[in-house]
Amino acid sequence: QKEVEQNSGPLSVPEGAIASLNCTYSDRGSQSFFWYRQYSGKSPELIMFIYSNGDKEDGRFTAQLNKASQYVSLLIRDSQPSDSATYLCAFGMDSSYKLIFGSGTRLLVRP
Amino acid sequence: EADIYQTPRYLVIGTGKKITLECSQTMGHDKMYWYQQDPGMELHLIHYSYGVNSTEKGDLSSESTVSRIRTEHFPLTLESARPSHTSQYLCASSEGQGDTEAFFGQGTRLTVV
Numbered sequence: 001q002k003e004v005e006q007n008s009g010p011l012s013v014p015e016g017a018i019a020s021l022n023c024t025y026s027d028r029g030s031q032s033f034f035w036y037r038q039y040s041g042k043s044p045e046l047i048m049f050i051y052s053n054g055d056k057e058d059g060r061f062t063a064q065l066n067k068a069s070q071y072v073s074l075l076i077r078d079s080q081p082s083d084s085a086t087y088l089c090a091f092g093m094d095s096s097y098k099l100i101f102g103s104g105t106r107l108l109v110r111p
Numbered sequence: 112e113a114d115i116y117q118t119p120r121y122l123v124i125g126t127g128k129k130i131t132l133e134c135s136q137t138m139g140h141d142k143m144y145w146y147q148q149d150p151g152m153e154l155h156l157i158h159y160s161y162g163v164n165s166t167e168k169g170d171l172s173s174e175s176t177v178s179r180i181r182t183e184h185f186p187l188t189l190e191s192a193r194p195s196h197t198s199q200y201l202c203a204s205s206e207g208q209g210d211t212e213a214f215f216g217q218g219t220r221l222t223v224v
Contacts, residue, residue, distance in 0.1 A: 034212055043201055043215040044154070088154070092211070098169075099144065099205065099213050103153035 003027060004102035006089060012108045019076040021105050023089035026070065030091040033065055033072045038086045038104065047087075048074070079109045114138055117202050117216035124192055124223055132187045132219045134202035143185040144213065146201040147171060154201065160185055192223040 005024045013019045021035075032051050036044035050056045050063040050072065062075040072091075076083055086104040115136040124130055134143065145158040146169075156169030160179040174196070175189050185204075189196055199220050203213040 032211070041150075043218050045215070046212050049212055090213075098156065098159060099203075100156075101146075101154045 003100050004089060004091065006102035006105050008103060009106040010108045011105055012110060013079050014110050015079060015081060017079050017109075019079045019083065019107055019109070021074040021076075021087050021089075021107065023072045023074075023102055024070055025072070025089075025091050025100075027091070028067075028070065030067075030070075032092045033063070034090040034092075034099075035061075035063060035072075035074045036088040036090060036101075038088060040085075044088055044101075076107075079107075081109045081111050083107060084109045115202065115204050115214050115216040117200075117219050119219060120217060121220050122222070124221070126191075126193055126223055128192050130189050130192055130221070132200055132202075132221070134185045134187070134216055135183050136185075136204040136214075136216075137183060138204060138206070138214070139182065140204035140206045140214075141182070142205045142213075143179065144203040144205075145169070145175075145177060145185070145187050146203065147173065148199045148201060148218075150199070158187065192221075194223045197221060197223050 034049045035047045038044040048063045050065045056063045060077045064073045086106045088104045090101045092099045118133045141162050143160045146154040148154050155171035157173040158177040160166045201218045202216040205211045205213040
């Protein structure tokens with residue numbers, strides 16, 4: 001079992017819709033969770049991080065964490081064509097120096 | 112804005128050549144990472160370091176080597192480049208333990224012919 005599982009997509013949504021991206025992880029020792037966005041040919045850039053169970057909102061983005069279910073998600077409200085990219089989830093542990101990435105979900109927002 | 116720099120951005124080199132990919136950060140971060148990523152594929156951790164004189168191999172086996180003589184500098188070396196080494200190499204750094212965000216450089220796209 002991979003440490004981080006993401007649906008590779010593509011996830012296609014119309015402009016203005018809510019895009020929902022999901023990620024599951026296997027290590028219960030994981031303490032911090034990150035969502036990165038990566039445009040084609042570019043480096044990943046951090047969108048959000050979340051450490052505690054529940055929701056965390058930042059503008060159009062909401063991260064949701066459920067440690068009991070080992071599940072983290074990212075909601076993008078009012079999706080725009082410029083949101084079309086690959087979204088990577090990642091997790092880290094306080095006891096480890098590694099940051100583990102999922103394989104990413106490709107999001108396509110149709111105008 | 113992250114201050115982590117990679118050079119060169121693009122490199123085309125012949126088989127058998129020795130190459131060094133440079134990565135420097137000015138944020139004083141203890142942790143640094145090298146990831147390898149083929150187009151449209153996932154990031155693979157190939158090396159990481161948690162401080163000066165500490166380096167570890169990542170989850171993906173790589174023929175490259177790294178060094179960490181100074182906090183700000185984490186170069187990656189291939190002693191004899193092969194076409195199978197063609198890929199994008201991304202350097203990243205973060206502060207402290209495993210629970211902090213990583214900042215990425217712009218990457219080096221390596222092509223071995």
